[in-house]
Amino acid sequence: MLDDRKASILRAVVQEYIETAQPVGSGRVSAAPGVDVSSATVRNEMAVLENEGYLAQPHTSAGRIPTEKGYRYFVDTIGSPGALRGEQAKQVKAFFARAHGELEEMFESTSRLLSGLTAWTGVVVPPSAADVAIRSVQVVGLAPSTALVVTVLADAMVEKHSVELPADVGDDVVARASLHLAAQLTGTMRGAVPADVATTGDPDTDGVVGAVVEVLRRTTPADTADEVFVGGASRVASAFDAVETVQQVLSVLEEQLVVVTLLRDVVDRGLQVAIGTETGMETLADAALVVAPYTVDGERAGSIGVLGPARMNYPEAMAAVAAVSRRLGHHLTEG
Incomplete structure (x- = not known):
């Protein structure tokens, strides 16, 4: 840990270097807010900070620049991110x-x-996509043996897949399957659709449910x-x-x-x-x-x-x- 004086000098060097991209001399640091010591004192403290690895001197006659360790100390003492204004x-x-x-x-x-x-x-x-929850599932009949599955994910991504139904079924069966799938799969991770979704007890509805689940599992989104x-x-x-x-x-x-x-x-x-x-x-x-x-x-x-x-x-x-x-x-x- 650095004492208050060294810490204020290091912060002044980092801030000045961020603004100018030029090595920072003791004169600039002694005039910085929060540094209430002479240039001579600043030079001595900067030499100590250099020996401890917080600063570096690119040339003998140049000022100092922060090292990775110096930046890390600066960042660690910032605290939580402030609010944009x-x-x-x-x-x-x-x-x-x-x-x-x-x-x-x-x-x-x-x-x-x-x-x-x-x-x-x-x-x-x-x-x-595989790690995003399903927000809703809807099955829409397109033809007696074909339906469209629309899956909305929690990040607003929308997937659409056509499904071949096991038999000619009416719109009422498709609607029941849609409601059942929404109740069973909402909140499930898209990449973790279970194979054993609960049955409804109606063979036709369960046939549609099984067909949809098979398609969703087979088409698990690529990572x-x-x-x-x-x-x-x-x-x-x-x-x-x-x-x-x-x-x-x-x-x-x-x-x-x-x-x-x-x-x-x-x-x-x-x-x-x-x-x-x-x-x-x-x-x-x-x-x-x-x-x-x-x-x-x-x-x-x-x-x-x-x-x-x-x-x-x-x-x-x-x-x-x-x-x-x-x-x-x-x-x-x-x-």
């Missing part, structure tokens, strides 16, 4: 007020929203969790100085499964922010990722995040990701 809060509210249409389009737009709020790259991982929506990938070019780093980060963003696994891993470790080597990827050694899961009907669904340089504005990025994840989860739950 002003125009950004209005922007998020307005976005979800008009967010309608296809889910894929909404996820894509949400990634661009995150990018616009933070000036870095926004990433949205949709829920895996969409390896899909990812990326907004503002071009912002990576302005985020890093080295061309090689830009190319490496862009190559990561092009690998959807890698990005999904990365976000999942960070969330599973209980982190809001992964900095440099904490991401587990050598190519992201100079980057940072701010993430948050979002929930649908109270269950964790997908995740969102912002990828940028290690010197990103963490308070702003954390507030944006937290606000968008809450709004997205609420929007999907409400349908």
Whole structure:
């Protein structure tokens, strides 16, 4: 743990470096709010912070820059994400007020929203359809031996499947089967439709129920969790100085499964922010990722995040990701 003076000096260095991307000298730090000591004292304390691994000096005559350890201390002392205010809060509210249409389009737009709020790259991982609850099931007769099954999931995804019925049945039998299936399957995970749905006692109705269940089990959605929506990938070019780093980060963003696994891993470790080597990827050694899961009907669904340089504005990025994840989860739950 750092004493108050060292902590205030470290925070001042991090904040100044985030704003300028230039090594920070003692003069700038001594003039920062909350640092009430002379430049000479600041220089001594910065030397101690360097020895302890919180700061680094790129050149002998240069000021200091934060290390991964320095950023981590800064992030850990921020606390819970603050609330978005002003125009950004209005922007998020307005976005979800008009967010309608296809889910894929909404996820894509949400990634661009995150990018616009933070000036870095926004990433949205949709829920895996197999892990989303069924909100409703409806069976509609199309012909004496054919019906259409319409399944609405909790994230507002709609599936449609045609079903060959075991015999010519009337609309009343199809209607009874539809009501029974809705009662039995509502709330069930889409990827866990049971084979032994309770019977009704009527052979014709049970025949329709069995046919529908067979189709739903056979067509369990492919795992969409390896899909990812990326907004503002071009912002990576302005985020890093080295061309090689830009190319490496862009190559990561092009690998959807890698990005999904990365976000999942960070969330599973209980982190809001992964900095440099904490991401587990050598190519992201100079980057940072701010993430948050979002929930649908109270269950964790997908995740969102912002990828940028290690010197990103963490308070702003954390507030944006937290606000968008809450709004997205609420929007999907409400349908």
